[in-house]
Amino acid sequence: MRGDWTDLFSGRARAIRPSAIRAMAKYLGEPGVISFAGGSPDPRYFPADEIAATAADILSAPERRRQALQYGASEGYLPLREFLSGELTARHAPVGADEIIVTSGSQQALEFLGKTFLDAGDRIVVSNPTYIGALQAFSLFAPEIASVSTSTAGLDLDVLDGALKRGAKFLYLMPDYANPTGQSLSMEDRLAVLNLAARHRTPIVEDQAYEHLLISGERMPSLLRLAQSHPQRPDIIHVGTFSKSLMPGLRVGWIAAAAPLIAKLVAIKQASDLNSSCLNQMIVHDVAKEIFANRAETLAQAYRLKRDATLNALSQYMPNGIEWTRPTGGMFVWLTLPAGVDTTAIQMRVFEKAKVLYVPGASFHPNGGGENTIRLSYSLNDPEQIESGIRRLADALSAVMADDAVSA
């Protein structure tokens, strides 16, 4: 019996690191802790009664329950793919059911895209910072990752042009209410990105995980929608999920893309886990069909209170020298502290003073940097907790930065 398995592991298994976010879970149980760390949606807004009623319907009808409990098609439950076809066509651009594969959440969608496109050393381009789960999924296939800075001024388009010119299998972006910054790409940046993608013939993976969490202002057109009217029709691989609009626990997401790519992804799905749970796909389909029309407004109201409380508390309590984003959707605010502050290094001191958890921003940077940044999620807290938590966080950051300034 071997104690150490390392010498048997693949390169990817040796390289993989558990998420910094999940490592914080052990502190969550302490009394009085307020966490801005997790990225889970607020369970108070899960449509649980509708899910219960739907599950009961499916599991009481002989034919339907037989289908729900048996193996299913690798491409997904056809009525769900047809529903998504209708939704995507209405919101973005014409998408047929044969241009959609159902995945077990959008995390699996990203992993499948890595698996389908990436040999070791292949180049991809991502924004900097970017979604940590995408980095984890793509990194399983050992790509070379070029990152393009994004800031309140937008994407660095010169760097993007240069990165795409060197060749890349795809460009990965989250254009709306991005994880981790909460920011959205401007209309100018969207059009510029499409031009560059068309010029270099690079497909864009558009991750729309948060698209149903618009809080205020106008929804901007997705890259999928804009690409339809672009003269060169750049290739968009659209990734979505019901995790934020309905619930994460049923693990239902999707990829919408050109039919030949979907056909390849179906073979990848079959080799990877045969098919996503039929019961879950049926529940999601039946619930979404009934409630999706009014869903965005329900969520906007819920998350607007949280976001406003966050932005108000940041304005009221944060010391000078700390900047933050002002998202119009999603569940994240991104803080930038003065250069030289290392939010990973001070995390435990802040926690001891404030009993507040955040995610240090460095882990969202594939090529280093971002040590002075923080991701805050307001999704799981009510406005009173947010006000109290941000006040405690601000006080602790002020104290720690003052201590360090004295000792420096």
Next chain:
Amino acid sequence: MRGDWTDLFSGRARAIRPSAIRAMAKYLGEPGVISFAGGSPDPRYFPADEIAATAADILSAPERRRQALQYGASEGYLPLREFLSGELTARHAPVGADEIIVTSGSQQALEFLGKTFLDAGDRIVVSNPTYIGALQAFSLFAPEIASVSTSTAGLDLDVLDGALKRGAKFLYLMPDYANPTGQSLSMEDRLAVLNLAARHRTPIVEDQAYEHLLISGERMPSLLRLAQSHPQRPDIIHVGTFSKSLMPGLRVGWIAAAAPLIAKLVAIKQASDLNSSCLNQMIVHDVAKEIFANRAETLAQAYRLKRDATLNALSQYMPNGIEWTRPTGGMFVWLTLPAGVDTTAIQMRVFEKAKVLYVPGASFHPNGGGENTIRLSYSLNDPEQIESGIRRLADALSAVMADDAVSA
């Protein structure tokens, strides 16, 4: 917009082929067709009432439904892992909850093991023939696959010794009621395999997907169980699933292995799809806890009728020169036709005569061969269909072989 995506695909995506089994689905809808092709369990024996009642319970309790619909732990739902720990300890060998990860079916378990162990060109050893889904999962990571013949006389141990001596990341075996042959390893072969694995320090991936489908005779001890009393304690990576014992549609399987390997697999799970559906894990746990004790007997009775009908019909109708296995469990019988008959080439002629579907055996052979073999599954048919289908298949095979003998 590109029409051809091939030049962007990874090597693994270019190499992957959709399953020959799933390609046959289109013929299933024709009237009068009897299929022995699929490997799905009989839905008449899904515990659907228990599942409906359990789902209703979970989805009506505020705390439980919140947990069921939220993100969950990558390692799986703790009560389910504790239940599996108890089951595996009782049936096989002491296994702690920290030595178990829940996966989305055993197909995902196999894919994770490929991902965790295999760099391109790494060697693995499998039986010949072997489970096609394992070949698909492992092949994503481009291993060199050595295969060891198995026949009614057992595994070719000299070839196995030689293959392990050349070095292998793991040996993959399905010791009980194997897919595709229906055969089980003899006690002598089990002990010999453990000796060879210990000598060459090669972990064994023991796939026990069919373990709950014992039909007749005595259950043989698993490799996991036998390894406990082996002086060198060879490493067993035990893969299991509820797909055959309860239902496939909830996609719940597992890997039981040494804790350091499980820890690595948890990081792989996180990067691959975060976690398996919490609702499904809770349903499976609650149902299994209630009915698992009597489950094996229920299934044995159901599948015994099917297997007996299959073996009786084969004896009654098959022409001379065709041999078959006599399984004591599972859902497959393996036919060997005279050398020179190509069961892939004659498949459509047989289908047109008999309206019977089978799976040609060649696809279960990683390195060629087996052109004269056939996999029959009796799981979805009742005894009358089996009798009629085997008779029609036998007549068609006789006719086609006679035609070909005349024209040869």
